[in-house]
Amino acid sequence: MLELSKVTVDYGSIRALEAIDLRAEPGRITAVLGANGAGKSSLLKTAAGLVHPSSGAVLLGGADVTRMPAHLRATRGVSLAMEGRRLFRDMGVEENLLLAWSFGPRKTPFAAALEQVYAAFPILKERRHGKAGMLSGGQQQMLILSSVTIREPECMLLDEPSLGLAPIIVAQIFAFITDYSRSRRTTVVVAEQMAVMALRVADYGYVLRRGKVVMEGDAATLAKADIVNQLSAAYL
Numbered sequence: 001m002l003e004l005s006k007v008t009v010d011y012g013s014i015r016a017l018e019a020i021d022l023r024a025e026p027g028r029i030t031a032v033l034g035a036n037g038a039g040k041s042s043l044l045k046t047a048a049g050l051v052h053p054s055s056g057a058v059l060l061g062g063a064d065v066t067r068m069p070a071h072l073r074a075t076r077g078v079s080l081a082m083e084g085r086r087l088f089r090d091m092g093v094e095e096n097l098l099l100a101w102s103f104g105p106r107k108t109p110f111a112a113a114l115e116q117v118y119a120a121f122p123i124l125k126e127r128r129h130g131k132a133g134m135l136s137g138g139q140q141q142m143l144i145l146s147s148v149t150i151r152e153p154e155c156m157l158l159d160e161p162s163l164g165l166a167p168i169i170v171a172q173i174f175a176f177i178t179d180y181s182r183s184r185r186t187t188v189v190v191a192e193q194m195a196v197m198a199l200r201v202a203d204y205g206y207v208l209r210r211g212k213v214v215m216e217g218d219a220a221t222l223a224k225a226d227i228v229n230q231l232s233a234a235y236l
């Protein structure tokens with residue numbers, strides 16, 4: 001369980017988040033929706049410990065981690081996939097996975113963890129000796145998700161996993177996220193501009209505008225809301 005309580009984040013004189021309350025539960029997908037600059041990335045970075053709030057608290061499994069640095073939060077099972085497909089592009093696919101696994105708690109031996117990745121994404125097995133930078137956009141996103149899940153996180157923070165991908169690939173990626181979260185009871189927070197897509201898989205969502213939560217509710221309710229439909233329409 002991840003909770004943000006009255007979290008305010010400032011970058012110098014720029015207020016990125018203001019008094020954010022959010023609760024993301026294990027085994028459920030929580031969507032954070034909003035336009036460019038609404039504060040989605042800041043929220044995920046705050047949860048991961050890369051950005052520290054000016055006020056408010058971040059709780060993991062009920063424990064206050066507001067002052068805990070990012071590397072310690074990572075050992076407590078928090079894993080962030082940042083926007084923009086950050087991979088080691090000149091390294092091989094399997095080398096990227098090995099590196100990610102090396103930073104995890106290593107509950108599963110590498111060979112077994114690799115088998116799980118390849119069962120979910122057989123194309124990565126085919127390309128395992130190729131450079132990560134030579135993969136298509138969709139395959140890179142699969143590798144990023146695999147690099148996150150190979151660490152067996154308890155809390156997975158995904159920043160715009162659908163960015164720039166074809167709808168059929170997005171559907172595949174979201175199906176993986178849903179299965180993973182439900183089967184392992186992982187807490188998942190997905191930040192997305194493409195609200196309609198995210199709400200198809202999310203259980204609950206928050207809509208951010210200029211750093212504030214302007215609406216929250218279960219996914220079915222949000223999907224019908226004008227504010228959410230306007231958000232998606234802007235990116236079609």
Ligand code: ATP
Binds near residue numbers: 011039043
């Ligand atoms: P995007 O989809 O473009 O990443 P976002 O919803 O994730 O948008 P943030 O990146 O969290 O939004 O940005 C929220 C606000 O904080 C914006 O006004 C942005 O310009 C500002 N901001 C973000 N990072 C910094 C920073 N390092 N320094 C100063 N201002 C920042």
